[in-house]
Amino acid sequence: MAVVAQEIxxxxxxxxxxxxxxxxxxxxxxxYFYETAAERDKQGGTPLAQRQAIRxxxxxxxxxxxxxxxxxxxxxxxxxxIRIIARADSSLAHVFAFQFLMLASIRLxxxxxxxxxxxxxxxxxNLWWGNALNPLDTRTIASExxxxxxxxxxxxxxxxxxxxxxxxxxxxxxxxxxxIVAAVPTQRAGIYVHDDWDNMGQRQTDSGSVEFKGxxxxxxxxxxxxxxxxxxxxxxxxxxxxxxxxxxxxGLAEGALQEGKKYTQTSSRVWSGSLAQTIQEDPxxxxxxxxxxxxxxxxxxxxxxxxxLLDNAWGKGLALTDAERGEVALAVFSAKVNSTKAGLDVTSxxxxxxxxxxxxxxxxxxxxxxxxxxxxLHDPIDYxxxxxxxxxxxxxxxxxxxxx
Numbered sequence: 001m002a003v004v005a006q007e008i009x010x011x012x013x014x015x016x017x018x019x020x021x022x023x024x025x026x027x028x029x030x031x032y033f034y035e036t037a038a039e040r041d042k043q044g045g046t047p048l049a050q051r052q053a054i055r056x057x058x059x060x061x062x063x064x065x066x067x068x069x070x071x072x073x074x075x076x077x078x079x080x081x082i083r084i085i086a087r088a089d090s091s092l093a094h095v096f097a098f099q100f101l102m103l104a105s106i107r108l109x110x111x112x113x114x115x116x117x118x119x120x121x122x123x124x125x126n127l128w129w130g131n132a133l134n135p136l137d138t139r140t141i142a143s144e145x146x147x148x149x150x151x152x153x154x155x156x157x158x159x160x161x162x163x164x165x166x167x168x169x170x171x172x173x174x175x176x177x178x179x180i181v182a183a184v185p186t187q188r189a190g191i192y193v194h195d196d197w198d199n200m201g202q203r204q205t206d207s208g209s210v211e212f213k214g215x216x217x218x219x220x221x222x223x224x225x226x227x228x229x230x231x232x233x234x235x236x237x238x239x240x241x242x243x244x245x246x247x248x249x250x251g252l253a254e255g256a257l258q259e260g261k262k263y264t265q266t267s268s269r270v271w272s273g274s275l276a277q278t279i280q281e282d283p284x285x286x287x288x289x290x291x292x293x294x295x296x297x298x299x300x301x302x303x304x305x306x307x308x309l310l311d312n313a314w315g316k317g318l319a320l321t322d323a324e325r326g327e328v329a330l331a332v333f334s335a336k337v338n339s340t341k342a343g344l345d346v347t348s349x350x351x352x353x354x355x356x357x358x359x360x361x362x363x364x365x366x367x368x369x370x371x372x373x374x375x376x377l378h379d380p381i382d383y384x385x386x387x388x389x390x391x392x393x394x395x396x397x398x399x400x401x402x403x404x
Contacts, residue, residue, distance in 0.1 A: 017058075019077060025057050026081045034088035038364030041091075041371075044196075044203040048164045051128070061123045063100045068116060069123030075240075075314060076307040079247045086251025087258065091204035092373045093251060095130075095160035097244040101237070102129035102168045108234045109181055109223035115152075118183060121323030130164030130186060132210040135179060135228075135402040140212055142171035142180060149182075149222075151190070151215040157378070161186065161193045162206035167397070168223075181223045182212040185384055190215030201367070232325035233318050235400035239310055239325075242332045244302050245379060249339040249372060251294050255366035260350035261289070263363070268355045288353045295342035302338050306331035326397025333384040333398065340381050343372045344358070350357075 017025070040047055054060065062078050064070025073081075078100055086093035105121065107115045121127065132155045132347050140153030154168055159165060170181045186193070190213050198210035229235050268279045276282040309328045313320050347369035351358055358365055386397040 018288065019072065019073065022059065022071060022073065023077075023081065023084070025059060026084045029053060029057055029059070029173075030084050030088040033092055036115050037089045038362075038367060041203055041364055041367045042390055042397040044198065045212070046206055047089075047092060047204045048163060049164055050089070051095070054092070054096055055126055055128060058126070060099050060126060060128055063103055064119045064231070066121040068117065075243075075311040076304060079243055079307045082244065083251040083254070086248040087152065087255035089204075090248050090252050090255075090368075090375070091202050094202060094205045094207075094375070095250050097248065098131050098160050099129050101241055101244060102131060102166075104240045105133070105168050105181065105237055106183060106223060108237050109227055110183075111225040112223075113394045114183075114220075114223065125165070126161070128160070128198065128267035129166045129168060130161035131159050132161055132167045133170045133181060134158065135170060138172050140169070140171040141174050142217070143174040145216075148219060149216055149217045151182075153210040153212055155212075157207050158193070158210040159205045159207040161208075161210050162195070165211070169189070169210075169215075169217070173213075179228060179232050181228060182217045182221045183223060184215070184217060184221055184246045188215065194242065199374050201370035201372070213328045229400050231318055231320070232322050233313075233320045233326060235318070236310070236328070238400075238402055239313075239328050239332050242312060242336050242379075243303065243307055246299075246306070246332070246336045246339045248375065249336075249343040250296065250299050250303055252294075252368050252372045252375075253299070253339075253343040256347045256350045256365070257289075257292055257296065259363075259368070260292075260354045260358070263354045263358050263365070267357060268353070285353050288349065292350070295338075295345060298304060298341040299335065299342045303329070306335040322397065324398070326391075329398040330388065330391055333388050335354070335382045336379075340376050344369070344376065347372050363401075 032053060059081070061070035062073045062081065064072070066072040082093055082097045087098055103119070103214050106118050134155050137154070137156045140151055140155055142149045142151050151169065153171070163188045167184055167186050168181060169184055172178070173180060192211040192213065194209045194211060197206055227235055251318050264279055264285065270276055270282055274282050279285055306328070309331050313324055313328045314325065344374060350365065354365065390396045
């Protein structure tokens with residue numbers, strides 16, 4: 001059964017909103033998404049009404065500078081807004097956040113003329129960017145054809161490709177085996193977005209596959225100047241991505257805590273062995289909520305610190321040094337590790353304070369854990385811990401890569 005779209009209580013797009021107004025817009029969207037989040041999680045598929053609500057809010061241009069028609073928010077504020085959306089619906093937060101990862105890719109990989117032109121176009125037309133880049137999936141091959149390239153193959157984990165206006169795509173060149181990236185319209189002939197995402201979590205991210213059959217890519221659409229991993233600055237893309245993950249994990253933990261708190265206050269019962277008269281006075285209930293708060297609060301502080309370092313590094317542009325990039329990586333990895341552990345702990349143990357009745361399928365409280373479990377498996381923290389250990393023991397910063 002389809003989820004009936006409710007009236008969307010958001011303000012119309014504002015010409016020059018304040019930061020406070022943008023945060024209020026995000027809170028209104030989050031409240032709207034929460035109304036149907038549990039039901040839509042069961043349904044899966046593409047949340048078209050909710051995606052349209054994000055479009056209508058104007059928040060797709062948060063990261064674009066005002067001179068190019070955007071709102072020019074700093075990275076710390078962008079991540080906090082992502083976190084607000086994730087509390088209610090981590091799938092929508094995922095595809096919403098990838099808008100800023102794709103725009104960051106354009107900025108870091110493309111020429112000045114390219115990224116400025118694409119930023120202006122994105123802001124003016126309210127474009128939504130989807131992902132078909134996935135550097136770990138090398139099945140797409142680019143071959144030369146006269147004055148253009150032809151892409152053929154597949155890409156997996158293409159979050160947000162469905163219902164997008166533009167795509168960031170990548171391929172391996174047939175002759176030189178070089179990794180290349182391009183920006184193309186989603187509706188171009190030769191692009192086939194498949195509805196084949198059916199995982200136990202993040203069920204409305206449309207993170208299935210995209211197939212390319214003779215996709216024509218013009219050479220001016222290639223983001224190769226300076227291109228991927230050409231400098232410490234261009235390698236910040238992975239830091240942007242890692243902090244997206246981190247803040248969605250925190251948002252999921254916050255959402256589970258809010259849901260558990262509401263249920264505990266209204267429906268949970270004092271255990272028969274407790275000396276407390278009410279659930280709000282039970283010492284073990286209070287202890288667990290204290291543990292949850294401490295772990296989430298610590299993860300928030302680490303994430304905000306890392307976002308501030310990223311914002312500072314972003315402002316340095318090509319002047320960014322390896323050491324400065326390394327300091328950002330250390331902060332991001334610490335935040336990622338702690339948000340993963342805190343999130344998995346809170347989303348699984350929230351039932352200990354909510355009680356057996358909170359496991360009803362109608363409530364759908366398990367979605368927080370399922371969403372987090374699926375998302376965290378895409379990038380195991382073991383390797384982040386290894387890199388942090390290499391820094392502690394040997395003084396080596398994490399190497400530049402697409403995922404670190």
